[in-house]
Amino acid sequence: MNLGVSSHLPISLGTYQLLINIVLFAIIFVFDRRSFGIGAIINMVLLGYMIEFNVFWTDKLGINAENFADKMVLRIILLSVAVLIAACGCGIYMSCDLGAAPWDRLGQVFEMKSNGKIKYRYVRMVYDCTAIAIGYFTGATVGVATFSLDSLQDHLLASLENMLVKRL
Numbered sequence: 001m002n003l004g005v006s007s008h009l010p011i012s013l014g015t016y017q018l019l020i021n022i023v024l025f026a027i028i029f030v031f032d033r034r035s036f037g038i039g040a041i042i043n044m045v046l047l048g049y050m051i052e053f054n055v056f057w058t059d060k061l062g063i064n065a066e067n068f069a070d071k072m073v074l075r076i077i078l079l080s081v082a083v084l085i086a087a088c089g090c091g092i093y094m095s096c097d098l099g100a101a102p103w104d105r106l107g108q109v110f111e112m113k114s115n116g117k118i119k120y121r122y123v124r125m126v127y128d129c130t131a132i133a134i135g136y137f138t139g140a141t142v143g144v145a146t147f148s149l150d151s152l153q154d155h156l157l158a159s160l161e162n163m164l165v166k167r168l
Contacts, residue, residue: 001131002048004138017048024102032109037099044101079145103127 006016021044029036058064068075090104100108107123136142 001135001138001140004135004140007139012048012052014048014050014052017051018045021102024106028102028105028109031113032105037097039093039096040099040101040105043093043104047101 002013002017002020006013009016011019025036025040025044093100106127107120110118110123111120132142132146135146
């Protein structure tokens, strides 16, 4: 979603993502003040700019879809590792209770405010699918990686978070 929408605006992905996060954070902050913390600030401010930086240097190194088009097995392995790392990273940073990005916290707030009747993973699936649709209609690339990251990460994230909370 952020890639697609920001491509139609005169601002960078990082700036667009920061602005969206500020709006979402203000909404979530009304319902759950625990969302505010260093984890939320770091994620809100840095994530979009880190994506821009990584795209820049991987492109400079020649690590892009065009150069790996005929290496499907390698692409699947890299995708699998990336989804696992992303899910573990999200689970850990959200379980530390130092604040979470608004996008990550939204499902938790729904679950908390519904007294557990609306489960985090289902809320997350709904808004992630909505974001994918918005991204698609605004010109972002939606492919296997998008759906893998969305569906697998949501389930891994919920499972890892539950496991980490029980251990901590």
